[in-house]
Amino acid sequence: MLKEANDETLSFVINELPEDEEPPSLHSSSSEVRNDSLIKNGSQINQSEDDLISSSAQSASFMVSHFPGTRPEEWNDWKWQLRNSITKFNELSEFMHLSEHELNASLNNDYALPLRITPYYLSLLSVNNPDQALRRSVVPTFDELIFSEGEASDPLMEEHDSPVPCIVHRYRDRVLFLVTGFCSTYCRYCTRSHMVAKEEKSKTGTESWMKGIEYIREHTEIRDVLISGGDALTLSDNRLEFLLSRLRSIPHLEFIRIGSKVPVVMPQRITKTLAGILKNYHPLWMSIHFTHPDELTPEVAQACGRLADAGMPLGSQTVLLKGINDDVDTMKRLMHGLLKIRVRPYYLYQCDPILGSKHFRTPVEKGLEIISGLRGHTTGYAVPTYVIDAPGGGGKIPLLPENYAGRDGNFVLLRNYENKIFRYPDM
Ligand code: SF4
Numbered sequence: 001m002l003k004e005a006n007d008e009t010l011s012f013v014i015n016e017l018p019e020d021e022e023p024p025s026l027h028s029s030s031s032e033v034r035n036d037s038l039i040k041n042g043s044q045i046n047q048s049e050d051d052l053i054s055s056s057a058q059s060a061s062f063m064v065s066h067f068p069g070t071r072p073e074e075w076n077d078w079k080w081q082l083r084n085s086i087t088k089f090n091e092l093s094e095f096m097h098l099s100e101h102e103l104n105a106s107l108n109n110d111y112a113l114p115l116r117i118t119p120y121y122l123s124l125l126s127v128n129n130p131d132q133a134l135r136r137s138v139v140p141t142f143d144e145l146i147f148s149e150g151e152a153s154d155p156l157m158e159e160h161d162s163p164v165p166c167i168v169h170r171y172r173d174r175v176l177f178l179v180t181g182f183c184s185t186y187c188r189y190c191t192r193s194h195m196v197a198k199e200e201k202s203k204t205g206t207e208s209w210m211k212g213i214e215y216i217r218e219h220t221e222i223r224d225v226l227i228s229g230g231d232a233l234t235l236s237d238n239r240l241e242f243l244l245s246r247l248r249s250i251p252h253l254e255f256i257r258i259g260s261k262v263p264v265v266m267p268q269r270i271t272k273t274l275a276g277i278l279k280n281y282h283p284l285w286m287s288i289h290f291t292h293p294d295e296l297t298p299e300v301a302q303a304c305g306r307l308a309d310a311g312m313p314l315g316s317q318t319v320l321l322k323g324i325n326d327d328v329d330t331m332k333r334l335m336h337g338l339l340k341i342r343v344r345p346y347y348l349y350q351c352d353p354i355l356g357s358k359h360f361r362t363p364v365e366k367g368l369e370i371i372s373g374l375r376g377h378t379t380g381y382a383v384p385t386y387v388i389d390a391p392g393g394g395g396k397i398p399l400l401p402e403n404y405a406g407r408d409g410n411f412v413l414l415r416n417y418e419n420k421i422f423r424y425p426d427m
Contacts, residue, residue, distance in 0.1 A: 051271045052076040053306075056298040062123035066095060078269040081118045082184060082234070089115065092139070095122055099130035104142040111140055112153070112193040112355060113186045121185050121265040124294060133292040133324040137187055144188060144356035150391075150410070150425025151353045153194040157393040166212045170395060174224035177212055179243060183231040185265040187289075189319055189360045191352045191389070196230055206242075213246045216253065223254040226287075233262035233269050237277055244281040256281060259317070261289035267303035275310040285313045288343060292325050293333040301341045308342040315346030318384065320370070322351075322362045328373030335374065335382040345384040350399070352389055353425050364388070364412045364426050368399060388414055390422040397422070 055063070055076055063075045067084070074080045086092050089106035092115070098106070105111070117125075117138050126132035130139070161170045168176035181196050190196055216222050225247060232240065247256055262269045263286075278284055286307060290296075308314055316338050320326055325334065335345045348370070351361045367386045374383045386399040397403050397416045405413040410427035 049073060049076075051273055053268050053270060053299050053302050058297070059120060059123050059299065063119075066123075067119060075119070076268050078266055078271070081120055081266050081268050084119050085184065086117045086119070086122060087115055092117070096125060096127045096135070098139075099141075101141045101143070102130060102139055105140040105144070108142070108145060111144055113140075113188065113190055114197050115140055116183065116186045116197075118184050118266045120268065120299070124297070131323065133330075134294055136324055137189070137291050137321065138185055140188060141359070143359040146358065147355050148353075148358040148427065150427060151355045151357060152391070153355050155353050155391045156191065156389050157391075158192070159194070160393060164211045164215045165208045167215050169215075169219075169222075170393065172221055174226065175216060175219075175222055177216075177225050177227050177247075178229050179209060179212075179227055179232050180230035180235060182229065182234050184234050184262060184269075187261070187291075187319075189321060189351055189354070189357055191354060192229075193354055209243060209246075213250070216247070217250050220252045223252060224257070225253060225255075226257045226259055228259040231260050231262050232258055233260045233266075233274075237274060240274075241277050244278075244284070248281050255283050255285070257285045257287060259287045259289070263288050263303040263307065264290055264295050264300055267297075267299040270303035270306050272306065275306045278307070278312060279310040282311055285315070287315045287317050287346060290316045290318050290334060290338060290343075291321065293330065293337050296334075296337040296341065304341040304343055314343040316343050316384065317347045317349065318345075319349045319351050319360075320362055320367050320386075321360045324360075326362045326366050326370070328370055331370050332374060332378060332382070335384065336378070339379070339382055345382055347396075348384040348386045350386070350388040350424070353391060358427075361426075364399065364404075364424065368404070371399070388412075388424050390414060390416060391424060392422060394420065394422040 052073065053076055055072060059075070060072065063070055063072070067075070086095070089098070092098065121134070121138065125135045125139070129135065158168045158176070161168050163169055166178045168178065170176075178195070181198060183196060186197065216225060227243070235243070244256065247253060288304070304314060318325065318334065325331055331348070338345050348367065350364060350367055351357060353361065371383065371386045387396040388399060389395070390397050394414070394416050397414045403415050405415045405421060407413065408423065410425060411423040412426045414422045414424055416422060
């Protein structure tokens with residue numbers, strides 16, 4: 001419960017936010033989103049062209065072939081991208097030849113995560129090759145329904161470290177603030193699939209935010225907040241500014257970070273207006289989730305350039321994925337490409353053992369091999385830190401020789417910063 005003294009402030013603040021500024025409903029299909037308040041208010045395109053990201057030749061040609069009649073300024077509007085995202089297999093089958101494995105997935109509704117792909121990201125997917133890296137990362141397959149030993153819905157036990165609904169407080173001086181359960185595109189290997197896109201678990205309305213903000217205000221040891229979700233950049237400008245301004249008013253909070261995949265799957269969201277808003281809340285850093293060098297398009301370069309020009313230090317986070325980016329050459333191309341668009345490679349994550357993730361997970365030795373293939377072979381800025389988020393809540397453990405404590409059968413033994421040993425299922 002919030003302290004009584006703050007209840008007045010809370011109701012005042014909540015009333016400040018118009019209803020139509022809520023993010024889209026977690027389970028919105030594209031047609032439902034098409035009818036949302038953004039349209040009802042007639043505000044679907046209210047940005048000047050200069051504010052928008054301009055499309056590349058590839059996107060423009062995809063738009064003409066697959067969304068005939070769409071104007072470039074619609075395509076380049078992030079709200080249009082959200083409204084027209086693909087959320088059903090029958091819609092997807094109009095864009096690509098689905099493999100048997102993907103078709104089998106379409107017969108089932110038991111997935112931890114729904115299907116959702118923005119038209120922009122869809123334009124990067126192969127029509128005929130189900131093994132293409134980007135396609136595998138966002139199109140569900142039947143493999144997600146096969147559960148293996150060592151997997152869990154919340155392997156990092158984030159719910160265990162959650163003192164109030166949208167806060168995860170694991171490390172003393174910093175918290176994770178889960179502000180929405182919605183993403184513009186769902187990654188099939190998502191660590192947070194236990195809460196993402198789940199109304200009952202994503203307690204992320206304004207009232208929950210205020211409880212989270214109060215928690216941070218009351219805990220003076222917290223100096224750093226990572227805003228994540230879901231994806232916070234799917235919130236409207238007003239909602240984001242509301243959140244950032246409340247956080248920035250907390251005197252002991254030194255540093256705010258946003259974790260997002262939006263600049264990669266919906267770069268249109270990075271309008272000049274948004275960059276101008278973010279600029280007001282420094283020090284503000286951003287960790288951007290990249291998977292593969294094919295994501296480094298002219299649109300993404302523009303989006304990252306705008307964020308960097310707004311003074312935001314940008315870092316990348318990449319999940320190591322079998323058959324997608326698990327070789328030195330792919331990883332080197334990604335890291336070099338990131339530096340060119342002003343993003344500093346930050347973390348390379350071992351894929352977390354969420355339910356149905358075996359087809360994505362590589363042996364830990366593969367990650368060590370990739371780091372060895374980068375370190376010394378290219379500029380140090382291009383080498384991310386390879387980490388495992390220890391199952392059971394042990395936190396991130398960098399994979400360096402001193403942290404790799406050997407094997408016990410199908411488990412890798414890892415030593416964390418407190419010299420405790422954790423077992424990571426590597427099977
Ligand atoms: S963008 Fe992040 S939170 Fe959303 S599905 Fe992908 S990994 Fe999960």
